[in-house]
Amino acid sequence: MQTMQTRPKRSEVKAEDTWALETIYPTNDAWEADFQRVSAMQPGLGEYQGHMGDSAQSLLEALKRRDEAGEILGRLFVYAYMRLHQDSTDNTYQAMADRVTTLANDVNTATAYQTPEILAIPQERLDAFLREEPGVRVYRHMLDEITRERPHILSAEMEALLAQAAEVGNAPERVYEMFSTADLKLPSVRDAEGNEVQLTQGNFVSHFLEGRDRDVRRNAFEAMFGAYQSYRNTMAALLGAQVKRNIFFARARKYDSSLHAALDPSNIPVSVYDNLITTVNNNLPVLHRYLRLRKKLLGLDDLHMYDLYVPMVPEVEYKVSYAEAQQQVAEALAPLGEAYVEVAQRGLSSRWVDVYENEGKRSGAYSWGSFGTNPFMLLNYQNTMDSMFTLAHEMGHSMHSYFTWQTQPYPYSSYTLFVAEVASTLNEALLTHSLLQATTDKALRMYIINHALETFRTTLYRQTLFAEFERDRHAQAEAGEALTPEALGGIFKRLNDTYYGPVVNVDELIANEWARIPHFYSSFYVYQYATGISASSALAHQILTEGQPAVDRYLRFLRSGSSDYSINLLRDAGVDLSSPAPIQEALDSFGRYLDDLEALL
Numbered sequence: 001m002q003t004m005q006t007r008p009k010r011s012e013v014k015a016e017d018t019w020a021l022e023t024i025y026p027t028n029d030a031w032e033a034d035f036q037r038v039s040a041m042q043p044g045l046g047e048y049q050g051h052m053g054d055s056a057q058s059l060l061e062a063l064k065r066r067d068e069a070g071e072i073l074g075r076l077f078v079y080a081y082m083r084l085h086q087d088s089t090d091n092t093y094q095a096m097a098d099r100v101t102t103l104a105n106d107v108n109t110a111t112a113y114q115t116p117e118i119l120a121i122p123q124e125r126l127d128a129f130l131r132e133e134p135g136v137r138v139y140r141h142m143l144d145e146i147t148r149e150r151p152h153i154l155s156a157e158m159e160a161l162l163a164q165a166a167e168v169g170n171a172p173e174r175v176y177e178m179f180s181t182a183d184l185k186l187p188s189v190r191d192a193e194g195n196e197v198q199l200t201q202g203n204f205v206s207h208f209l210e211g212r213d214r215d216v217r218r219n220a221f222e223a224m225f226g227a228y229q230s231y232r233n234t235m236a237a238l239l240g241a242q243v244k245r246n247i248f249f250a251r252a253r254k255y256d257s258s259l260h261a262a263l264d265p266s267n268i269p270v271s272v273y274d275n276l277i278t279t280v281n282n283n284l285p286v287l288h289r290y291l292r293l294r295k296k297l298l299g300l301d302d303l304h305m306y307d308l309y310v311p312m313v314p315e316v317e318y319k320v321s322y323a324e325a326q327q328q329v330a331e332a333l334a335p336l337g338e339a340y341v342e343v344a345q346r347g348l349s350s351r352w353v354d355v356y357e358n359e360g361k362r363s364g365a366y367s368w369g370s371f372g373t374n375p376f377m378l379l380n381y382q383n384t385m386d387s388m389f390t391l392a393h394e395m396g397h398s399m400h401s402y403f404t405w406q407t408q409p410y411p412y413s414s415y416t417l418f419v420a421e422v423a424s425t426l427n428e429a430l431l432t433h434s435l436l437q438a439t440t441d442k443a444l445r446m447y448i449i450n451h452a453l454e455t456f457r458t459t460l461y462r463q464t465l466f467a468e469f470e471r472d473r474h475a476q477a478e479a480g481e482a483l484t485p486e487a488l489g490g491i492f493k494r495l496n497d498t499y500y501g502p503v504v505n506v507d508e509l510i511a512n513e514w515a516r517i518p519h520f521y522s523s524f525y526v527y528q529y530a531t532g533i534s535a536s537s538a539l540a541h542q543i544l545t546e547g548q549p550a551v552d553r554y555l556r557f558l559r560s561g562s563s564d565y566s567i568n569l570l571r572d573a574g575v576d577l578s579s580p581a582p583i584q585e586a587l588d589s590f591g592r593y594l595d596d597l598e599a600l601l
Helices: 028-045 056-086 091-110 114-120 123-132 140-148 156-169 171-183 204-209 214-230 232-252 258-266 270-282 284-298 322-332 338-349 385-407 417-437 442-478 485-500 508-516 527-546 548-558 566-573 581-600
Strands: 188-190 196-198 366-368 376-378
Touching: 028 056, 028 091, 056 091, 056 114, 056 123, 056 366, 056 376, 091 156, 114 140, 114 156, 123 140, 156 171, 156 232, 171 232, 188 214, 204 214, 204 385, 214 232, 214 508, 232 258, 232 442, 232 485, 232 508, 258 270, 258 442, 270 284, 270 442, 270 527, 270 581, 284 442, 284 485, 284 581, 322 338, 322 385, 322 417, 338 385, 366 385, 376 385, 385 417, 385 442, 385 548, 417 442, 417 527, 417 548, 417 566, 442 485, 442 527, 442 581, 485 508, 527 548, 527 581, 548 566
Parallel strands: none
Antiparallel strands: 188 196, 366 376
16 A cells, blocks of 8 residues: 555656657657647648638648648647646646647637638538549548538637637636646545555545445545545635536537537537436436445445445455456457457557556546557556456557557547547456456455446446536526535535435535546536446447457447547447437346346345
């Protein structure tokens, strides 16, 4: 267990346990050279203003210049921010991140005229350009997207103004990130052995809430959320500013709501969001059945929020080193084929991963990168089953990026947030299946099933609770109500009472948990964890039962990037999220795992 003294400084971490960001830029000077290159490109980005509709060649050249700048800018951006995330106290990378954010906004401002000018081109003329110039055909889907969003595109002057406002609009997220990773000092608590250990974002769940000692769990819970309660006014001001930012941009673009504005760029109907919440709420009795079993197995008279993460099978202590986790994940991914596994193993051996926690490192985990780079993964590995599943999860993201970048041109080299969590949670489903196939040990099988149940609880139920919180807080602000600490805490506590209250003693301090969730600054993101695990549950079942045809459909999905609408890509892969049926099927899977655990008992 890492204490304040033993958590290494960044300079003390072994190179082989860090990501190879030098493959993006070997030195900061090389980064600076590309920074100056993009800066010098800015005047040329505006040369076609007023002329994009003159000819197919003018349209193509304007788009190609924008893409050239964007491709380099992507590398600049991820390098600066990933360097900052590995040690947020490093002033060099704080400055680089600030500079590249400003540069990105300058480039966006310089190209803001393009979408309004494309909309000004008559459709028959645009169709002629597509026939005349093969290079323009690459942009066909992008042009269709722009046409679809016509009601929400403003004049060139207004688009430029909104682009300039973007940096100011990003301030709440930046301030929250710096506060939570660099300035927030969490207290120390005693562990099960009586050692004084500093609480961190990385060890809160894995070392404390998953521990057997209930007093330790309660003390860590109270210390963590007590710390956030101390800053609840600052936290509420930051989250309130984020919500107001969303409302401003939604209204500026003439959307019905912030939720509509967030979903429309991916062509996701608001009904998909509402169906998720409705379907999950209709299945809360299954969650309550699980919680009653948890209470029984833990031998508790009453269940508290700090009792939700400790494994229900006390006789199994499952520890897995990072090296063991790599091997087990690779074995679990075998149903996806040799080519998939070879790339995954090559990535693990080529330092795609920043493995362990260090002072100043961003909490949590993610996969990131840019067109022309390797995908990279940030972990805070803790030698637990959860950490092994996190590795599988982030590897799913990275493989999605890898196959997309290998296949798609730059304009379609990203994938939408709506499909982002499919590949990650599918890998988790395959890992669960592999672990269950590999053992007949009753206690271990119960432990793995417990983990699967917790994955569904935290990814499908919990993220839907978060999604409901996001919807409700934005609706409250859009109705003109203030987002005070009491208001935010009231919404969050009410939802926890609904989801957990029939079985769990919902501790008052949980009303502060919203302040700890960084994803709330990527607004309306979290619902996609829930839709993603629903889609991946169906796809994993198809892969394991159908074999190669399902694998081929899935790999085609991974290679598709954003070359079509997300709903269509998933439908082609074998799942239709325009219907609530996949959500219900995933919830039924949760019920079947619960049946399996009860049968083992």
